[in-house]
Amino acid sequence: MTTTVATPAQTDTAPGKAHLSDRSAVENRLGQKLVAPAVIVMVLVTAYPMIQALYLSLFRYRLTTPDDKGFVGLGNYGVILGDSLFWKDTLNTVIIMVATVAIELVVGFAFAMVMHRIMVARGLMRTAILIPYGIVTVVSAFAWQFAFSINNGFVNSWFHWLPWIAPQQNWFGDHWHAMFAIMASEIWKTTPFMSLLLLAGLSQVSEDMVEAAQVDGATWWQRLYKVILPNMRAAIMVAVLFRALDAFRIFDNIAIMTAGAQNTESSSFLTYRQVIQQMQLGMGSALSVLLFIAVLIIAFVIVKLFKVDLASARGEG
């Protein structure tokens, strides 16, 4: 059986820039004037802090010793890029991003299928699945910290029958156990978001095509792999893009559960410590700029590598 994908409707637009009528030109100009105030405000509130961070990153500047401020050029970037801590934290962040997004994609898709297909108690089921996403991340991080606590957590007592979980397992006592706890809380919290995005994609798959495949004798797996998944490719990629960018900036769970101990620090947490705790505005700003560039690179790679068509995902194609 071959893959079946619905093709977008043909449009009449000719290649190259189309000629605009006078009316269209006037409407365009009016549109530009109407959005101009919003654009100016956006530029002021987003561009100014970014330029300020870029400027500060060129200085040795500590908030509590402003008299020692000095221009260091790209020195802060040199220190950061030459420091093993930065690369360790970047690796942690990438591990968390890849692992959580991969698991969330599979589990989230299962949830989306349940929400899409279920006939009985559909509202109740959808609400139950979405509840974790409605909980504040800090609150869920605290809840999971208590759950994994060696003193009063339920994880050790409920799962001690598993060979790799000791009754006195200190989940925050070493790197991988702590990373597991952090990722579990992240997955629990954001899988519903992934399933929501996938549900939107699932509802766009034509039932006619699925039924046609069924009539042709396609099994359930064949319908899934050959019809459903290819037709919701854009939605999947948007979900992956959004969650990957979100996961790369992970902060709350780490701040609450380990505060970066056991080498569980992420790039965002490292930046927070430099800017907020150490009050190193120069070094912290340089880290912020690098974090911003990393997010841009991830977005670019996902969009280009997987050929994500955001317009098609929004149903504009």
Add this chain to the structure above:
Amino acid sequence: MHIPRRSRGAAAPPRRTSRRRRVTGSLAVLATAAGLLTACGSNGGPPTLVWYTNPDPGGQAAIAARCTAASNGAYKIETQVLPQDASQQRVQLARRLAAGDSSIDLMSLDPAFTAEFAAAKYVVPVPQDVQQKLPEAFKGAVTASTWDNQLVVAPFWSNVQLLWYRKSFAQKAGLDMSQPVTWDQIIDAAAKNGGTVGVQANKYEGYVVWINALVMGAGGNLVTDPNAGVHAKIDVNSTAGKDAADVIDKLAHSKAAEPDLSVSNEGTVLAPFATDKGAFQVNWTFIYSNYATDKATLNDLGWTQYPETVQGQPSRPPYGGIGIGVSSTSKHQDLDWQAVECITSPDNQGQYAVDTGNMPSSQAGYAYDKLKKAYPASLLQQFQQSVTDAGPRPLTPYWSDISGAIQSTWHPASSVSSSTPASSQTFIQQVLEGKKLL
């Protein structure tokens, strides 16, 4: 959509009435606003002094109320509670003060960042005439409140760590607790007799408090010339540093270590101590009041001087507490100092100790009658002796960097070895010079 003219005109009142109502409404709003503004102004009551306090069971709020009443209308103290964690208290205050926030008048400052705030001129040094009116504080409290030879905060309460132990366990282990004991002795005794030694070894300031006490107990100092700023001489890689590392290494790899050693803090050691495995813990003065309702544990609770790092060398117990600082951006500094005198008065220090278990910073505070009734005399004596012997953390504006670098290289406790002091020293120096990320 067409709207019939009748429907718009019929419901509307006559235009003149509408205008009159608008004018009347505006006047009413103006009158109300003027009344409110007058109430907020200087004629509406005494100036309000905002006191940022560390969290406690309400002791500082009660002092604020008493001092407000005692001022006879000169000022009113309002409290704002800071986060639980001392590092977060520092961050919140420093960011406001750096921005010139004039709404802060008084601050309860932890010794860990007093020097940093003083060097940044966030707090005003205590004037000479005010110093003379303050109760005479213990030497440790004065040292922790001084920067650049100036008293920069008024000592309020002094915290100190003791070695708390279960009498029955010490007896079973055959330890003579009337004599100074060493870390080696209590770790061995606990390990051999199925007990544990509770310490603070999470990746936080409390762990550095322990390390500093171990180093000072071995006759060393983490920093020898703290006034030199980023060029301060770091002395972690010393005989004393290695003695400290040996103690941590020994406990971390002993049966006496609690299972949650790497995340332990002042609170996590309380529950195990009250069980059959409870043997020893080093902790602050609040321990006695903490077990007040647990009679079985309280009756078996013993206390003595902080353990020695090296046998025969007197220990230097960790020092904590709070000093009251006056913000340099405050608009009411004269009144602030009057409030400081009231807050740190011997009676308020004594009552605060009764209310919260946090002990006075002066001998006069310990003379408070209700305090003497609330605690055994021998315990109050031990507190005072320990404060006198205490070893404060180095007073440097860069303490948060040094502390953070120590946490990075000494945590978890199970990773500490004889090579830790050397690597830690190199790392601290690189961090201070801006050559390494912390």
